[in-house]
Amino acid sequence: MNVTADMMPAHFDLTITPALLRGTVTPPPSKSQSHRVLIAAALGTQVSRIGNLGHSEDIDATRRCMAALKTPGEELPELDCGESGSTLRFLIPVALALRGGGRFTGRGRLMQRPQEPYFALFREKGISYEQKDDVLTVAGTLTAGDYTLRGDVSSQFITGLLYALPLLNGDSRILLTTDLESRGYIDMTLDALKQFGIQVEYDGDRTFRIPGKQHYQSRDITIEADWSNAAFWYAAVSLGCDLDIQGLNAYSAQGDMRIVPYFLKLQAKGRVELDVSQCPDLVPPLAAMAALRSGETTAIVNAARLRIKESDRLAAVTEVLSALGAQVEEFEDHLVIHGKERLAGGVTVSGHNDHRIAMMAAIAAIRCDAAVTITGAECVKKSYPNFWEDYRSLGGNYTCDT
Known part of the structure; x- marks a missing residue:
């Protein structure tokens, strides 16, 4: 067969x-690039065209969740992340910025994977979260300002914030308390953001400066x-x-x-x-x-x-x-x-x-x-x-x- x-x-x-x-x-097609381009394109108000977009289960999860986030509604959106860690971690801050939060679900080991770097920030910022029966509910207002986290846990937490913070009304900074690991993934994130018109200043070490009130622009792009x-x-x-x-x-x-x-x-x-x-x-x-x-x-x-x-x-x-x-x-x-x-x-x-x-x-x-x-x-x-x-x-x- x-x-x-x-x-x-x-x-x-x-x-x-x-x-x-x-x-x-x-x-x-690159799964990492597909996630990043798909999110940036969906955050824009105009049509973007993405060639050679992957159709793996992980990319389908991101596509599904972005559609749910962009669908108007008064309740927190239901976001099924499948088994995609990138989808879950990238979209937690994005959901807060767009819809005031969301209810995240997943399969396999996904909901057992640690989210403490976000939880520590949420406690500091007054954002509520609850994880119960493999459902993570986050709710609150993502505000501009300083976000401090480790750079050696997972770059996915940094990427999620880099997508959400430009949407806020004020300027923000991401301050790393350790050296950055998986630097290549952050480089991919910064590259995708730049292509969609988002400005981020990175000092190459531990500080990201993100101006607020930015808008994702449309872009035609082919995934490598x-x-x-x-x-x-x-x-x-x-x-x-x-x-x-x-x-x-x-x-x-x-x-x-x-x-x-x-x-x-x-x-x-x-x-x-x-x-x-x-x-x-x-x-x-x-x-x-x-x-x-x-x-x-x-x-x-x-x-x-x-x-x-x-x-x-x-x-x-x-x-x-x-x-x-x-x-x-x-x-x-x-x-x-x-x-x-x-x-x-x-x-x-x-x-x-x-x-x-x-x-x-x-x-x-x-x-x-x-x-x-x-x-x-x-x-x-x-x-x-x-x-x-x-x-x-x-x-x-x-x-x-x-």
């Missing part, structure tokens, strides 16, 4: 027979290909596949362009240490590459934030690769991986309801000695609905059980 995005079953498992991949592949998902095809190349990865912007603001220098480092001999504080989403493909660096050791460090993703990604990466036969040591905030020439395979592994874990398993299966079954393989639709179709078009060999 050839699994394509438009006929994908609600749930399915895949059994992959190891085979090298060959051919040309274009990664899907996604470096985060391209990383899995780079991993396949590292494992011996002959792939031409097309459609990527070499001058992109996407932080996960870091896959290129990290890919090159992993081709060299000797112990390699990769700092993923600025690119946590790259850990699954990097781990797949590291697991098959024959005779070499790789340390993937500053990765604690992966424990609060769609899965506990440090634990999930360790569990899946170890089951395949890799040698992985898991620590609180890092992994140490001792590479092998091949992995045994011949096992069933869970996709952990995490798109990046399922794709990592599919890439690692390329260099296994026996077939690998991935349960819950449909989870790739969160960010890359056509992943299995692309995998097969490149020579991937799998059977599907629904």
Whole structure:
């Protein structure tokens, strides 16, 4: 059964027979850029045209929530964020600015993911919030002024404020109390805001100045290909596949362009240490590459934030690769991986309801000695609905059980 995005079953498992991949592949539209452009366009009063907009579950969540926020009503809007952390965290401040709040719901682990940086600000600003039975209700008036928060928790909190504060009547500042991590994601946010006519002054360190009374302008824009998902095809190349990865912007603001220098480092001999504080989403493909660096050791460090993703990604990466036969040591905030020439395979592994874990398993299966079954393989639709179709078009060999 050839699994394509438009006929994908609600749930399915895949059994992959190891085979090298060959051919040309274009990664899907950038999920990170799609979120940001879609929100900015929806906040404008004129029509914007967005080409190559992604249709993954996460982007559909943002589209759905922005439609709800823009629909007039006297009650707090109901905002179903699916499993999208970006949608939830980006839109909490936006909902306060536009509608005086909202009722946020989600699925999977989404509503368990921490929101304390916002809650601390809300307590300071007199905004009410309540999280009960996986429903987060926020209500109140977002006022201009200073907003102080850490820069090393998640850049999503900063992005949410950067979208909302320009809409307020007065000027505001965001003041970071620690160094900024995931700087590339903030660069993407600032780039999107600038394209839609929003001015933000960033000193490059810990202070953002945001003038008030701004208006989002209309814009025609085409979404570029996604470096985060391209990383899995780079991993396949590292494992011996002959792939031409097309459609990527070499001058992109996407932080996960870091896959290129990290890919090159992993081709060299000797112990390699990769700092993923600025690119946590790259850990699954990097781990797949590291697991098959024959005779070499790789340390993937500053990765604690992966424990609060769609899965506990440090634990999930360790569990899946170890089951395949890799040698992985898991620590609180890092992994140490001792590479092998091949992995045994011949096992069933869970996709952990995490798109990046399922794709990592599919890439690692390329260099296994026996077939690998991935349960819950449909989870790739969160960010890359056509992943299995692309995998097969490149020579991937799998059977599907629904």
